[in-house]
Amino acid sequence: MKIEWAPADVPLDRRLQTLVTGIFTLFFFSLPLTSFALVALFLFYGGLVIRTLVVIYTVYIVVDHKRNYSALDGNGFMWNRTNPLYNVYRNYFPVSLVKTADLPPNKNYIIASFPHGILGTGICINMGLEISHWLKLFPQVRPKVGTLDQHFVIPFLRDLLRWWGLVSVSKASLNYYLTKSNDPKDPTNRDGFTSNAVAILVGGAQEALDSHPGQYIITLKNRKGFVKMAIRTGSAIVPSISFGEVDIFDQVDNPPDSLLRRLQTLVKKITGISPLIPVGRGFFNYTFGFVPYRRPIVQVVGAPIEVVQSAQPDTDYVDKIHAKVVAAVEQLFEQHKKKYTANAAKTKLVIN
Template identity: 80%
Template sequence: MKIEWAPIKVPLKRRLQTLVTGLFTLFFFTLPLTSSLLILLLLFYGGLIIRTLVVMYTVCIYVQHKRNYSYMKGNGFMLNRTNCVYRMYRNYFPVDLVKTADLPANKNYILASFPHGILGTGICINMGLEISKWLELFPGVRPKVATLDQHFVIPFLRDLLRWWGLISVSKESLTYYLTKSNDAKHTDNSDGFTSNAVAILVGGAQEALDSHPGQYVVTLKNRKGFVKLAMRTGSAIVPCISFGEVDIFDQVANPPDSLLRRWQTAIKNSTGIAPLLPVGRGFFNYTFGFLPYRRPIVQVVGAPIDVVQNAQPSADYVDKVHGQVMDALQQLFEEHKAKYVQNETTKLIIR
């Protein structure tokens, strides 16, 4: 295999962007494991005081998560939602955000986001780490990103995720955020925001398994839970597409009938986490490594689809709105792919 080395003379700004992106990527791939290992090391090697503090901390976050889903009020600490380091991470690719319609801050929203890609990088940057562009385009609307519930009972990992605006994807947690008052005078809105927008990567781990450069394969046909949730909470559904999300990593070939895919699917079904084998670039080469490729990601936010609030929506109404979401997603893709997809013949495949 011929290695393509990065040039020696690279501007310092780009070197810093690569360094920051490498650190974040390593964190995201390893945080659940390293957080757990750190707790075990502290319990094994720490003295009585350290062990006691670790046990108290672990019990405290578990109880708190069961009580209030690890809720973070408002946008959290803004220093952890936008700063120069996070902007370096954004500018590495770069990641952009495109608005196609207003999201009035008088209601809450579910952003049905596709595709998942390997890490959901575009969504996590725009609505988690570096939210300055979001706040500019959608004033009064707090951005949240939903991720696996089990992450919020892992010490250290849980706090990092909360600081970055991530929330649990459990039904109870989502309902909590999506039923928050939109009254500017309500005590929950003392930060000046009156709406919550929760991004859900609907395709989840299954969609991540289908992530390969140039292929827009989304898992949606049998995913109707977010539609029912929107109806029960009265939230509007906003289709979103992150163009380029599938291009920043490749992964080892895993066609549906392969032994590797069967193994990945078995792990996913038992743990909820897909054991991906991503292929990227290195710090000093473009041939192999764990860093994402420096390719643009553009999150296009579609127009909201309003629903009739109903605690027990009928199956026919759920199917109707679900069909509207699929049609809107297809339309959004076709309208914008000429700008953001290299091959204009690319189709959005909905499974």
């Protein structure tokens, strides 16, 4: 294999972006294991005080998660959701955000996001880590990103995710955020925000398995849980497409009938996590490594799809709203692919 090395005269700011992105990526890939390793390290090598504190902390987060889903109202610590370091990470690709319609802050929203990609990088930057662009385009609407429920009972990982605006995608958690009051006088809205927008990567781990450069394969046909949640809570559904998300990583070839895919599917069924083998670039080469490729990600946020609230969603009505979502996702993709994909004529949206 011929290695393509990065030129020696790469500007310092781009070198810095590559370094920061590589560190962040390694950090994200290893977060669960690192968290477990820290707990083990403190328990095995810490003194009595440290061991006791770790046990108390672990018991606390488990009890707290059962009690209130690890909920963190408001936008959390703003210094941890918009700062120069995260902006360096954003500018590496770069990641941008496009608004096509207003999101009035008098209701809550489910942002139905596609595609998942390997890490969901675009959505996590725009609505999690570096939210300054979101706050300018959608004032008074708090951005939050849903992720696996089990992450919130892992020490250290749990608090990092909460500080970055991530929330559990369990039914109870989503119901908590999506039924929050939109009244400016409500005590929980003292921060000046009156709406919650929770991004859900609808295709999840299954969609991640299909992520390859240039291929927009999304999992939506049989995913109706988010529609039922929207109807139960009266939340509008907002389709969102992150163009370029599938291009920042490749992964080891895993056709649907391959042994690797079967093993990945088995692990996904057991753990809820797809054991992907990502392929990227290195710090000083463009041929191999775990650093994502420097390719733009553009998250296009569509118009809200209104629903009639009902505690017991009717099956026919769920199917009707789901069909609207599918049509809106297709329309959003076709409307913007010419501008945000390299080969629009050959780029197709496949909905599984």
